Amino acid sequence: MSAWVSLLKKEINSTKSRVLWGLVIVIAIGLLDVYLANYYGRPGMATILAVIAIVFHMFYLAIYMLKSLSNEWSNAHLWLHLPSSGWALISAKLASGLIAMLVSFGITCIFAFWVVSIELKNLAQFFDPQKIEIISSALLSYSWLIALMLIVGAIYNGLWAMMISVAMASTRNVIKKGRFFIGVGVFLIPTWLMGLFSNSHVYDALVNWGTVNLPLNLTALDSMENVNIQQTFYAGEILFYTLVMAAVFYLCGWLLDNKVEV
Numbered sequence: 001m002s003a004w005v006s007l008l009k010k011e012i013n014s015t016k017s018r019v020l021w022g023l024v025i026v027i028a029i030g031l032l033d034v035y036l037a038n039y040y041g042r043p044g045m046a047t048i049l050a051v052i053a054i055v056f057h058m059f060y061l062a063i064y065m066l067k068s069l070s071n072e073w074s075n076a077h078l079w080l081h082l083p084s085s086g087w088a089l090i091s092a093k094l095a096s097g098l099i100a101m102l103v104s105f106g107i108t109c110i111f112a113f114w115v116v117s118i119e120l121k122n123l124a125q126f127f128d129p130q131k132i133e134i135i136s137s138a139l140l141s142y143s144w145l146i147a148l149m150l151i152v153g154a155i156y157n158g159l160w161a162m163m164i165s166v167a168m169a170s171t172r173n174v175i176k177k178g179r180f181f182i183g184v185g186v187f188l189i190p191t192w193l194m195g196l197f198s199n200s201h202v203y204d205a206l207v208n209w210g211t212v213n214l215p216l217n218l219t220a221l222d223s224m225e226n227v228n229i230q231q232t233f234y235a236g237e238i239l240f241y242t243l244v245m246a247a248v249f250y251l252c253g254w255l256l257d258n259k260v261e262v
Helices: 002-039 045-056 060-073 086-123 129-170 180-197 201-207 233-256
Strands: 211-219 228-235
Touching: 002 045, 002 086, 045 086, 060 086, 060 129, 060 228, 086 233, 129 180, 129 211, 129 233, 180 201, 201 233, 228 233
Parallel strands: none
Antiparallel strands: 211 228
């Protein structure tokens, strides 16, 4: 465990400068967005910018992994000769990226809530304040669910980005040119196959079990009456995608140990 912690510290230190600059940019964009919410004449523009900044974090970990692994391939003789398994190497890198993403995401969410609260106060001057309060309450009540789904999606994208980079590196001594197409294939072929499979009866039979209903109690803005909405999840679907992510992680570690050459 101490060896893995040392790997994690190494990853954090090696990317610290890049991550800090990213946080500076996030804070600068957040402050600009707050300024727009306070002084820009058209309500909604600042909220759109805040939403874009939040959605960007779906791809933060993927970008982090591609950049970090790209740097490692230029010094593969050092990285791959560390006395650790491929799974330890990539898990430390993944954990470092996840920490950086969560910090950036947390700061972005603080600015987003700040901006939305300003925008809702501005809108209350033109619309029924009670309706604005209902919207605000709904956002606060279910923002955790949106955040959770975004974080899981970011991890899923990060694992596939790692798979693309490792697959390209594992063929660099065989294919001297055109390894970019290997990466494109790793992205497109599983995406295409997953799309076909997810629309099949076999997929429905495998994942549509263990129904989990999440009650969403909203208030209709036109009638001010409570509306109960059931958001349905399937335990089978959660398990399926967990297994997919575990398989991608396992394959990356195996390729590092057995196919990626210095």
